[in-house]
Amino acid sequence: MMRRLIPAVALLTALSALTGCGGGSANGDDGRLSVVTAFYPLQFISERVGGDAVRVSTLTKPGAEPHDVELNAGQVGQVADAGLIVYLSGFQPAVDDAVKRNGGDRGFDAAGTVQPLTAEEADAHAEEEHGANDPHVWLDPERLATIADKLAERLGKADPAHAADFTGRAAALRTELTALDGEFKTGLANCARRELVTSHTAFAYLADRYDLTQIGITGIDPETEPSPQRLAEVAAEAKEHGTTTIFFETLVSPKVAETIAREVGAQTAVLDPIEGLTDDSADYFSAMRANLTALKLGLECS
Template identity: 35%
Template sequence: MKKTMLAMLTMMTALAMAGCGGANTASTPPQSNDGTSKIKVYTTLYPLEYAAKRIAGEYADVANIVPPGVEPHDFEPTAKDMVDLTSADLFVYNGSGFEAWVDNAVKGMDKNKTTVVNTTEGLSLLESAGGHDHDHEHGHEGEAAAAGHDEHKDSTGAQNHEEHKDGTEAQGHAEHKDAASGSTKEHEHEHHDHGGTDPHVWLDPTMLKAQAEKIKSALAEKDKAHADAYGKNYQQLAADLDQLDKDFADMVNKSPKKEFMVSHSAFAYLAKRYGLEQVAISGIDPADEPSPSEMKELVEHVKEHNISYVLFETLASPKVAEVIAKEAGVQTGTLNPLEGLTEEEAKAGKDYLSIMKDNLEMLRAALK
């Protein structure tokens, strides 16, 4: 993320003005139906906005700081955004290094007014993977990969798949990547690895459920008068996420393939949860692109492993995925990492649940 000194000075000046009350002198705040003032919640990522709105109901105004259609990897808040954040009662972010600008934003907040919630704190996070590689997250074969998934959750809601004792992996792909070290044995690629942890936890419904519980607790602590309502709304959201989890597990259990190719290494948590293998063209940052030799290897991999779809996302360019699909003679499709909504999706009333169900159907086709 590139920041100029001028932009940073502008932000700092705006925050100082906000601290003096000049920029945030508010009129009467919005009221709930019971006559109480709504609390203000800002989020940094669409899935967190979705969860916060579901839990808060009528008792809070929830806004996502990243506008629809903007790639969140590239987002930098404006000075106005930074000023707006100082008015928050609750500031909810993903953590795990995803929002590089958050540290500066948090420094300008009045901690007596704004409760800051890092929703991945304490969760079991995966290391970020470089692109042009195979993320072997499955440790079961056949039916056990999905049907037995409930027995392997840890306290955060993440799943811990047992590794095969004989060192083999489902679908016979042990030659590609060592599950413990993350090293490749068959292909030597130049990786554009961003290091750190993989932030895309929300693509595992049980992980988003854990994030949502943190939001519920923070709302209940901040607004004790409506704690019961927040608890009930959370339980309804949790039930929806549990059903989504079951639907994914059932689909994978009935699918003959366990490997899928995507343009962006965003689906490691989903792959781990359901015993799948993600083959990613680029790394955590979708702007990374493979070299010509890596492109050739990816095309060969598609052919050798009988992959029928190359899947790309909504907020990044599909050109590399389309080239690989064309060279390999296979179809393309969309698998949405849900980092943000497009303007079209927002206007159509799409949300986390409906898009994840679309993802489920796309994977059903890709895994045939």
């Protein structure tokens, strides 16, 4: 029995060595602030705002579905050693737990920097499946700009010598995001329909921002299988609204969307929630503009 316990004790000792230090080393050998981000959109703004004064890593690998990410011992060690951890509470439970246990006061929670959608706001832009608990706040460019502004403030506290640079880069990013917001408002101003049928309810913030109505086949969790009743309801709603395109996501199987499309005689198209990128040449802006193109085609906007 004692011999069986030895490997377990050794593993616990190794994990303690990785996670027990709490404060970690904020700066690497190059003097840059170490910033650990939870998933792509937070990595994107951290790189844009931090510039060459920070060294950014992410806990979610490119192309991985971030909702249910599990952290290995090395990644927990990254959290423990980071100068700043940028995450979105309620989106990735494993990351929330790692920050709580090992992040000390070095966590920057993006969810606490912007006003979330109320149930009434979400329901005003949804049918059947509401998105009041939708975490995809970055699909609203203006809210993402606010998160970037708050991140600049927090980076400035961690690295006062570069505070003005962080603020300047956040302001430049806001200008770009405001321009993107204008492109969406113009592009989606005149459409044949405003009902957005999606494989899962990930677009409440986008729908609210641009006055669309989201009809989600499944709820917030992309792995949830819709019931036959729900499939029939969405098909009926799609027929009622003359839907010609059913949208599915880059990191989720298109089978459910294809089922509805066959039922109503529609086509399918990708609408990216931008949780993670699969194309190395893409970034947040190119992914959002691809979404705008898909929406304009799918909703027949002029």
